[in-house]
Structures are given as C-alpha cells and as structure tokens.
Amino acid sequence: MTPSPPTDWKSALPSGKPLVALLAGLGMLLAVLVYLILPALGLSSLSESLNYQRLVLLFGAGVGAIVYWQYWRFIIPRPQLLVAFVILGWPLAALGNGHLLALGVNIRFTPLLMLMLMLPMLRIIVPHIGLLWRQLPWLKYYAAFVVWLGLYYVFYNANATDPRLSGGESAMGDGAVSLVQLVAYVYCLLCVALSAVTVLKIRNFRGFFDALNQALLWVSALESLVTIAGFPFQLTSMMLDGFLRAIGIFSHPNPFAHHMGILMVYLLGLYCYYQGDRKHRMPTALLWGGLAINLVAFLLGLSKTAISAFALCALIIFLLNLAVPAIRRSFTRIAISLVTLLPLGLFIFEALSGKSFFGIMESRINETESMNWRAMVWQDLMADIDLTTIWLGHGFTSANQTVFNLTFNDAKNANPLMMVHNAYIALLYDLGLMGYLMFVAPLGLMLQSARGWMNAAKPALRTEHTIIIALTVYFLFACGFDEMSYMFDAPQLYWTLVSILSCMALRETRECPA
Numbered sequence: 001m002t003p004s005p006p007t008d009w010k011s012a013l014p015s016g017k018p019l020v021a022l023l024a025g026l027g028m029l030l031a032v033l034v035y036l037i038l039p040a041l042g043l044s045s046l047s048e049s050l051n052y053q054r055l056v057l058l059f060g061a062g063v064g065a066i067v068y069w070q071y072w073r074f075i076i077p078r079p080q081l082l083v084a085f086v087i088l089g090w091p092l093a094a095l096g097n098g099h100l101l102a103l104g105v106n107i108r109f110t111p112l113l114m115l116m117l118m119l120p121m122l123r124i125i126v127p128h129i130g131l132l133w134r135q136l137p138w139l140k141y142y143a144a145f146v147v148w149l150g151l152y153y154v155f156y157n158a159n160a161t162d163p164r165l166s167g168g169e170s171a172m173g174d175g176a177v178s179l180v181q182l183v184a185y186v187y188c189l190l191c192v193a194l195s196a197v198t199v200l201k202i203r204n205f206r207g208f209f210d211a212l213n214q215a216l217l218w219v220s221a222l223e224s225l226v227t228i229a230g231f232p233f234q235l236t237s238m239m240l241d242g243f244l245r246a247i248g249i250f251s252h253p254n255p256f257a258h259h260m261g262i263l264m265v266y267l268l269g270l271y272c273y274y275q276g277d278r279k280h281r282m283p284t285a286l287l288w289g290g291l292a293i294n295l296v297a298f299l300l301g302l303s304k305t306a307i308s309a310f311a312l313c314a315l316i317i318f319l320l321n322l323a324v325p326a327i328r329r330s331f332t333r334i335a336i337s338l339v340t341l342l343p344l345g346l347f348i349f350e351a352l353s354g355k356s357f358f359g360i361m362e363s364r365i366n367e368t369e370s371m372n373w374r375a376m377v378w379q380d381l382m383a384d385i386d387l388t389t390i391w392l393g394h395g396f397t398s399a400n401q402t403v404f405n406l407t408f409n410d411a412k413n414a415n416p417l418m419m420v421h422n423a424y425i426a427l428l429y430d431l432g433l434m435g436y437l438m439f440v441a442p443l444g445l446m447l448q449s450a451r452g453w454m455n456a457a458k459p460a461l462r463t464e465h466t467i468i469i470a471l472t473v474y475f476l477f478a479c480g481f482d483e484m485s486y487m488f489d490a491p492q493l494y495w496t497l498v499s500i501l502s503c504m505a506l507r508e509t510r511e512c513p514a
Contacts, residue, residue: 072120079124079198080208082117086191086496087212088219091259091489095249110183118190125193131200132193135506136499138444139192145437146189152396152431153182160397160404160418177418178397184486185438191492192499199503209504210281213270217290220263223249224297227256231300231352241370243360246300255488257303258478262493264298265313265474267291269467271334272317276326276460288337295345300352302360309477313470320466324459374421374481377403381420381429393432399425423485438485439476445498446472452505457512464505468498 075081085093097109125132132139160177199205227248230236237246238253245253248260271291274282298310321327327334349357381399400418420426427435446469453465475494478484484491 068115071116072123075120076123079194080202080212082120082124083195083198083496083500084212084215085117086194086492088215090492091223091249094489098251118187121190121194125190125197128193128197128201132196135200136192136196136502138441138448139196141437141444142189142192142441145435145441146185148431148434148437149182149185149396152393153178156392156395158395158398158401158430160401177400181397181486184491188486188491188495191496195496195499196503199500199507205504205507206281209500212500213282214286216263217267217286220267221290221293224260224293227297227300228293228348228352237300243302243363245302246297248297248301250488253301253303254482255490257298257301257306258482258484258488258490259493260294260298260301261303261306261310261474261478262471262490262497264291264294264310265317265470266467266497267294268314269317269463269470271337272321272324272327273463273467275324275330275334278460288341292341292344295341296348296352299345299349299357304361305478305481307361309474312477313474316470316473317466320453320469321463323453324462326460327463377406377420378422378425380406381425385429389432390428391432393428393430393435396430399429402429419483419487421482423479423483427485439479442472442475442498445502449502449505452509457509461505461508461512464501464508468501468505471498471501 093113094109097107100107157178199208202208227236227246231244231246234244236248237244239245240253246256247253248256250256250259267287267290270282271287274287298306322331346357381402384394384402399420403420404418420429424436424439427438449465449468449472453462453469456462456465471494475484475491478490
C-alpha cells in the first residue's frame with residue numbers, strides 16, 4: 001500500500017499569532033524599560049550603552065525573529081520547496097553570494113543557509129527517521145560515515161587550513177578545510193533524507209516529480225543559454241591549461257563540468273523515462289530542447305573526466321533500457337533523435353569555439369601535466385599509508401595538509417593546492433578503512449537498484465533503477481579524479497536525484513497490483 005500522506009506537518013505547529021503578539025509586546029516593554037523606567041530611577045547606564053545603532057540592531061533582530069517564525073510555519077508543511085531549492089536554487093544563491101562578496105557585502109551565507117535550510121530540514125526529517133531506516137537501508141552507511149566523520153572532526157582533526165579561505169564565507173572565517181568538508185557531507189545526508197521523506201509522504205508524488213523535472217529543464221536550459229552566449233567573450237568561460245573552458249555560473253571549469261555531467265546523465269534518463277504511458281506527462285519539445293541546449297554547454301566544459309564518464313553512463317542507460325518495451329518500440333525514433341542531437345551539439349560547439357571538438361579533445365588528452373601532477377601526489381600519499389595508519393588514518397584533512405605542503409615550495413605552482421583529486425585515497429588517508437563507509441552507501445544503492453531492475457513489477461519501472469545505476473557509476477568514476485565526494489554542487493545534486501528516484505520506484509512498485 002502507498003504510505004499514508006503526512007498529517008503532522010501543520011498540526012504539530014502552534015498558532016503563530018500569539019507568539020507574534022508576545023514578541024511585539026516584549027519589544028515594546030523592553031524599550032519602555034530601558035529608555036523610560038530605568039532612567040527615571042537613576043539607572044541610565046543601560047540606556048547609554050544601547051546607542052542608536054544598537055537599538056536599530058535590536059529592533060532588526062526582533063523583526064527578523066518574527067519573519068523567521070513565519071517562514072518556518074510556511075516551509076515546514078512544504079518540504080518540496082526545500083527540495084526544489086537544493087536542485088534549482090542553491091547554485092544560483094551561491095552565485096549571488098559570490099557577487100555580493102566581490103562588492104564587499106557579506107551576508108553570512110553559510111550561517112544563513114543553516115537557519116533557512118538546515119534547521120527546517122531537521123524538523124521535517126527527525127519525525128520520519130524510522131521510515132527512512134526501513135525504506136532506504138543503504139542510507140544507514142552514509143549516516144554512519146557522517147557520524148564517524150564528526151568524531152574525527154572533534155577528536156582527530158589535522159586542522160588543515162587553506163589561506164585562500166581564511167576570512168572567506170565558505171569556511172566561516174577561519175579557512176578550516178575540515179569544517180567545509182563536514183558541512184558539505186552533512187548537507188548531502190540531509191538532502192537524501194529530505195527528498196526521500198518528501199516523495200514517500202507527499203500525496204501526488206508523480207505530480208511533484210513531473211513539476212520538478214519541468215522546472216529543472218527550464219532553469220538548466222536558461223543557465224546553459226547564458227553559458228553559451230557568454231562563452232566567446234569569456235564572461236562564462238576561462239583559460240585553463242591552455243584551453244578556453246566554460247564555467248557557467250560557477251567559478252571553475254571542474255565544478256561546472258561535473259554539475260553538467262550529473263545533469264546530462266539524469267536528463268538522458270528522463271528522455272527514456274517519459275516514453276510510452278508516461279509520455280503525456282512531459283512536453284516533448286521541452287525535454288528534447290533542454291537536453292540539446294544542456295549538451296552544448298556540457299561540451300564547452302571540455303572536461304576529460306566528465307565527458308568520458310558521461311559516455312559510459314549513456315551507454316548503460318541505452319542498453320539497460322532496451323529491456324523496457326516502450327523504449328524498444330520507440331527505438332528507431334529515439335536512435336534518430338540521439339544521432340541528430342550529437343552532431344547538432346558538435347556543430348554549435350565548433351561554431352562558438354572556432355575549433356574542432358575532437359581536435360581539442362585530442363589536445364586535452366595529450367596534455368598530461370595535470371594528470372602527472374595528480375599521480376605524483378597520489379603516490380606520495382599512498383606511500384605514507386601502512387599497516388598501522390590504514391585502520392584509523394592520519395586524521396581528518398591530513399591529506400589536504402600533505403598536498404599543501406607538497407605544493408607550497410613548488411616553483412611551477414606559485415599557488416599551493418589543497419585538493420587531493422581522489423576521494424578514495426583522501427578518505428583512506430584521513431579516516432582509515434572506516435572512511436570507505438561513504439562508498440558503501442552508493443554501492444548498496446546500486447545493488448538495490450540492480451535487484452529492483454531484475455525484479456521490477458512491470459518493465460517500465462526498470463527505467464528509474466537504470467538512471468540510479470548510471471548516476472552512481474558517474475559519481476564513483478568521478479570520485480577517482482576530482483573532489484566529487486563533497487566539493488561543489490555535484491555531490492548534493494547526485495544524492496538528491498538518486499534519493500528521489502529510489503523513492504519514486506518504491507511508490508510506483510507499491511501501486512502495482514500483486
């Protein structure tokens with residue numbers, strides 16, 4: 001049976017009117033006490049200490065508390081809005097914050113996100129921990145990993161510090177790499193739990209899924225159009241390793257490439273999902289157009305890792321979906337669409353860059369300096385792992401500190417680096433074998449999806465499992481070459497999408513007749 005819809009999100013909240021009146025009344029009484037009653041009694045030191053600026057700040061804090069309470073009451077019954085923000089709005093919010101910081105305006109983005117996102121997430125998730133425990137068995141491993149990481153953060157922390165983050169927003173002012181990583185992993189865990197609770201408890205889960213996908217196609221297509229338009233003028237691109245590469249709304253080609261890589265795998269999966277009986281739920285022009293526009297922007301990123309991982313995942317999606325009758329019946333049309341799409345994307349790429357895509361990729365493959373540097377770092381780290389340190393590691397962020405020390409005095413690299421570019425080595429070096437709990441979660445998810453694919457109640461349900469498998473292959477592949485386990489937007493996007501797809505498969509399977 002379908003899980004019962006939520007009944008406690010609104011009823012669990014007390015009425016906001018008495019609280020608002022109470023806060024307003026306390027504010028008035030405080031002002032009367034400080035500026036009238038106490039001075040009349042000869043106690044003026046408090047009023048003197050609360051000058052005009054402090055009074056404005058105090059008033060603003062009171063108003064902010066009232067506004068936040070109203071926001072809390074609005075958002076708790078609507079977890080789908082938080083899910084939509086994670087997928088659609090987070091990169092845009094980070095972009096806006098970056099521009100504000102460039103103008104000298106610091107809105108304290110990280111603490112603000114905790115208030116507006118993390119606390120409501122926890123309020124929604126905590127009452128449904130039992131549900132998550134039963135329905136998502138692979139999530140236990142990721143939760144155990146985050147707990148282990150938290151213990152290391154407190155008791156066994158190398159306290160690696162990136163000077164470029166010192167005083168910056170991401171590290172809350174101290175440049176602590178460990179804090180950046182811990183917060184990122186916690187958000188990934190919360191995104192999985194929130195999206196799962198939303199899909200499992202919402203009444204019209206298909207309507208939510210379709211609306212989210214349509215919004216994703218529109219937003220991503222618009223962002224990709226901006227990337228394409230600004231690429232020739234280096235407004236949305238930058239020179240790196242001798243190549244002009246797209247960065248989109250990000251600050252570096254690598255986060256852009258992996259965001260687009262995850263997105264392209266998902267959109268290609270959606271193209272297969274919305275076939276047969278599901279075709280009427282998604283406008284074909286929007287689906288095909290969004291896929292085509294995003295493909296062009298993705299190619300402009302010129303990431304060897306992202307493009308090779310996407311090619312592998314596209315093959316997985318194509319082959320596994322041949323087991324779905326609706327896709328087999330539409331095989332000719334789908335094949336023609338994809339055969340048309342790829343040359344179109346390559347033509348637009350060459351028109352924008354003025355160069356052959358395959359020629360540039362050949363040059364990128366022949367350019368091995370970056371890969372040689374990474375291999376050197378990996379060898380140094382692996383050489384420092386022995387039978388003693390393999391169990392408990394060297395301490396949280398020790399790998400980052402080692403990389404920093406290796407590159408600090410390198411004349412060819414004036415700016416020392418902090419990133420290991422390999423999550424398998426970094427987690428083993430820092431946390432020991434327990435660090436691999438992070439990889440047990442996606443492997444468990446992939447195994448569950450493989451079983452779901454083989455035992456699907458009806459063939460059409462295999463598509464969700466196929467997309468999960470392909471996304472997980474991309475994630476695990478990219479973890480071997482970049483900071484894919486925690487850094488940038490891509491890990492959150494991956495965990496949110498696979499959680500949604502996994503719970504969609506659960507809901508749809510339960511609705512199938514026995």
